[in-house]
Amino acid sequence: MLKSALAWARAPAACLNFNLFLLLLPVCRNLLSVCRGICPCQFLRHQLDDNIICHQLLAWTVTLLTAVHIIAHVFNLERYAGAWSADENNTLLGALSRIDGNGYLNPMRNENMTPLLASVTTVAGITGIVATICLFLLLSSSMTLIRRSFFELFWLTHHLSAIFYIAIAFHGYGRIVRGQTPESLKNHDPDICSDKFNNWGSNTTCPLPQFVGLPPKTWKWILAPMVLYALERGLRFYRAQQTVAITRVVCHPSRVLELRLRKRGFHAGVGQYVFLCIPSLRSLEWHPFTLTSAPEDDYFSVHVRVVGDWTEGLAKVCGMAEEFEEGAGNAEGCERHKRKPKLDTWQLPFVAVDGPFGSPADAVFEYNTSVCIAGGIGVTPFASVLKSTWNRVSRGSPLKLSKIYLFWLCRDTHAFEWFSELLVALESQLTDIGRPETLEYNIFLTAWDENQALHIAMRHEQETDVILGTKQKTSFGRPSWDREFSRLVEKHQGEEVGVFLCGPPKLSDVVKKKCSGFSKNQTKFVFHKENF
Amino acid sequence: MSTIELYIRLESLGQVTCPGQVTCLPAVKKMGRTEWAMWANEHALLSGVVLTLGGVVGTAAQFPNWQFAAASLGAGLLVMLIEYPRGKKMNGGFHPRRGQGCPQACTVILGPITRNYICRSLLLALLSAPGYLTLATILGSISLAISVLFYLLAAIRGESWQPGHTGDSKHEKISQDTEPKIPPPRTPEELRQGSLLQRLQLGRVSKLIASSGSRRPGKRQVPLTETSPLVES
Numbered sequence: 001m002l003k004s005a006l007a008w009a010r011a012p013a014a015c016l017n018f019n020l021f022l023l024l025l026p027v028c029r030n031l032l033s034v035c036r037g038i039c040p041c042q043f044l045r046h047q048l049d050d051n052i053i054c055h056q057l058l059a060w061t062v063t064l065l066t067a068v069h070i071i072a073h074v075f076n077l078e079r080y081a082g083a084w085s086a087d088e089n090n091t092l093l094g095a096l097s098r099i100d101g102n103g104y105l106n107p108m109r110n111e112n113m114t115p116l117l118a119s120v121t122t123v124a125g126i127t128g129i130v131a132t133i134c135l136f137l138l139l140s141s142s143m144t145l146i147r148r149s150f151f152e153l154f155w156l157t158h159h160l161s162a163i164f165y166i167a168i169a170f171h172g173y174g175r176i177v178r179g180q181t182p183e184s185l186k187n188h189d190p191d192i193c194s195d196k197f198n199n200w201g202s203n204t205t206c207p208l209p210q211f212v213g214l215p216p217k218t219w220k221w222i223l224a225p226m227v228l229y230a231l232e233r234g235l236r237f238y239r240a241q242q243t244v245a246i247t248r249v250v251c252h253p254s255r256v257l258e259l260r261l262r263k264r265g266f267h268a269g270v271g272q273y274v275f276l277c278i279p280s281l282r283s284l285e286w287h288p289f290t291l292t293s294a295p296e297d298d299y300f301s302v303h304v305r306v307v308g309d310w311t312e313g314l315a316k317v318c319g320m321a322e323e324f325e326e327g328a329g330n331a332e333g334c335e336r337h338k339r340k341p342k343l344d345t346w347q348l349p350f351v352a353v354d355g356p357f358g359s360p361a362d363a364v365f366e367y368n369t370s371v372c373i374a375g376g377i378g379v380t381p382f383a384s385v386l387k388s389t390w391n392r393v394s395r396g397s398p399l400k401l402s403k404i405y406l407f408w409l410c411r412d413t414h415a416f417e418w419f420s421e422l423l424v425a426l427e428s429q430l431t432d433i434g435r436p437e438t439l440e441y442n443i444f445l446t447a448w449d450e451n452q453a454l455h456i457a458m459r460h461e462q463e464t465d466v467i468l469g470t471k472q473k474t475s476f477g478r479p480s481w482d483r484e485f486s487r488l489v490e491k492h493q494g495e496e497v498g499v500f501l502c503g504p505p506k507l508s509d510v511v512k513k514k515c516s517g518f519s520k521n522q523t524k525f526v527f528h529k530e531n532f
Numbered sequence: 533m534s535t536i537e538l539y540i541r542l543e544s545l546g547q548v549t550c551p552g553q554v555t556c557l558p559a560v561k562k563m564g565r566t567e568w569a570m571w572a573n574e575h576a577l578l579s580g581v582v583l584t585l586g587g588v589v590g591t592a593a594q595f596p597n598w599q600f601a602a603a604s605l606g607a608g609l610l611v612m613l614i615e616y617p618r619g620k621k622m623n624g625g626f627h628p629r630r631g632q633g634c635p636q637a638c639t640v641i642l643g644p645i646t647r648n649y650i651c652r653s654l655l656l657a658l659l660s661a662p663g664y665l666t667l668a669t670i671l672g673s674i675s676l677a678i679s680v681l682f683y684l685l686a687a688i689r690g691e692s693w694q695p696g697h698t699g700d701s702k703h704e705k706i707s708q709d710t711e712p713k714i715p716p717p718r719t720p721e722e723l724r725q726g727s728l729l730q731r732l733q734l735g736r737v738s739k740l741i742a743s744s745g746s747r748r749p750g751k752r753q754v755p756l757t758e759t760s761p762l763v764e765s
Contacts, residue, residue: 070671075593078593140577149570
């Protein structure tokens with residue numbers, strides 16, 4: 001009756017079961033953090049770094065399989081309806097369609113049923129339409145523009161995945177796909193009886209065949225990941241109720257706010273991230289921030305750039321509304337803040353913290369030599385790395401890492417003055433303890449204008465850099481990666497060097513190619529990418 | 533010298549020209565409220581693809597009422613043509629899709645029909661109509677109806693479609709081999725040995741030194757005479 005369309009529908013359905021099982025796992029952050037902790041080797045941990053990309057690939061696979069499944073079912077429903085047509089009256093298809101009672105085959109029970117009507121009156125049809133519309137909404141809100149520019153829209157719409165999964169779980173409930181029962185097969189052999197459809201039931205060799213709906217199987221596949229994800233969200237809710245104290249709020253130039261927080265039992269590794277929520281501001285919005293404090297600190301800190309509604313609201317509830325007013329000069333804003341009476345601890349807002357969650361930067365200390373490459377705001381995770389390096393070196397803790405390189409590419413250092421100050425401080429502190437060679441950094445400013453160039457030319461003989469005040473001078477333009485990697489190969493022949501990148505995709509592609517290109521003759525560059 | 537002091541110093545020397553250049557404290561643009569039109573556009577484009585695909589299936593398989601599927605096929609293609617060019621965001625940001633120049637010209641020609649979101653939503657509602665009548669295209673039509681609602685919401689919030697221009701895009705592709713437009717900072721020695729244009733720059737450096745009253749200790753002050761009306765080609 002359905003010819004090959006049934007197979008075309010059931011095959012993607014089987015694949016969909018497996019893909020939907022896998023789809024929820026990469027976004028269970030706590031599960032991944034646990035796996036990262038128990039993974040015995042770096043290679044396995046490395047596979048967890050691309051969890052978001054994995055989730056996206058699975059989502060696209062689900063979309064493609066859904067498309068094939070739907071097209072096949074369109075054919076199925078049209079063919080079911082076609083079996084009732086006048087042309088099929090005296091044919092096998094007609095005979096099969098007219099089987100009555102519970103043992104029927106054709107889910108369209110009479111000739112008045114149309115495919116459209118069947119799709120909105122059967123459980124499979126309704127759940128299929130609901131699930132597909134949810135999928136379309138999920139897809140359209142997950143496009144890069146929406147995700148980057150209107151994250152809250154993406155995040156809230158993504159909760160439709162709950163409806164999607166519930167609809168899919170019930171999709172096979174109506175048992176619309178039917179097969180001949182084993183008992184009927186013993187009495188009614190299709191090979192013998194298919195030609196004798198006019199005499200079915202009137203002789204004993206070919207009684208009326210009986211069909212039964214096949215039981216749904218999808219729920220068996222998706223139940224476990226749904227439970228896992230529900231536990232994940234429950235854990236997030238539980239953590240959100242725990243008390244977090246804001247111990248200090250620091251105003252930095254260029255509209256950057258530093259929050260120093262403490263939470264009982266909180267312990268983070270280097271470069272990890274947390275999600276923050278300010279319930280008094282927006283109870284459903286959680287925003288990710290990389291931790292900029294070192295694990296050795298007795299607090300954990302995040303640096304927040306005040307650029308949008310949520311961050312402006314955060315500045316306001318922390319008593320910084322005037323300092324970060326649009327148009328206000330940042331240096332004078334910070335000066336005004338110093339003179340203003342500060343908020344008391346009990347006046348600061350309640351902050352919910354979820355995390356910490358592991359990130360690729362965890363592995364920095366697993367190598368003898370690590371290269372950290374940051375593009376613009378991607379330098380934030382490396383603040384934690386550098387601070388932790390300083391802490392361990394200054395305390396004389398056993399440390400496998402002996403050399404760390406930092407390459408920082410940014411248009412200008414606006415919004416990162418706090419990081420520049422950190423570099424200056426680290427540089428002098430490492431020099432004080434006689435370990436200046438531990439850290440080598442190269443900063444590349446990719447935007448300047450003629451006036452700035454002239455001003456820098458005037459000051460080129462100064463000991464410290466004009467822009468940052470560091471001993472290492474800032475370079476202009478983009479680095480020549482061939483030269484940099486050649487230099488690394490020369491200095492670290494035969495070593496395994498960890499390369500950690502947090503930056504735009506183009507930079508990532510270039511560096512990844514260089515890592516594989518320069519990995520030869522025992523020297524190996526292992527590439528790790530942070531996902532924002 | 534911190535970055536802030538550097539910029540204030542340049543400002544006092546009268547060298548800062550206008551906002552937007554790197555020497556100025558950049559105007560911080562608010563990441564604004566949700567723009568429903570942006571989501572409506574993405575969703576409508578997706579719906580157009582689904583409608584077209586459904587139309588192809590319905591027409592090719594010659595199901596009953598395949599004529600409506602054929603009409604939906606045409607409607608889906610038209611939806612894709614109208615929705616492919618992305619407009620500017622309300623904050624001026626522009627993220628064009630690849631190759632949207634030609635469809636954008638068609639969309640601009642339609643004028644207020646596409647610019648005004650109420651008209652656009654009525655047009656999309658009309659284009660989705662034939663799709664409700666066949667199974668192959670019903671999903672595309674339902675999806676397009678949802679994007680019609682989003683566009684109506686966008687219209688209520690005062691949004692409208694504004695065509696962008698290539699120069700507006702902040703994300704133009706910059707290849708690894710693109711040379712910078714402005715030469716990097718060069719030392720006075722490099723400027724002296726460089727081209728005529730660079731020697732002109734050295735003249736300006738000297739003027740800056742003289743006007744600011746600062747002297748580099750232990751160095752001869754560069755004479756203020758190196759000017760030329762010639763511009764190096």
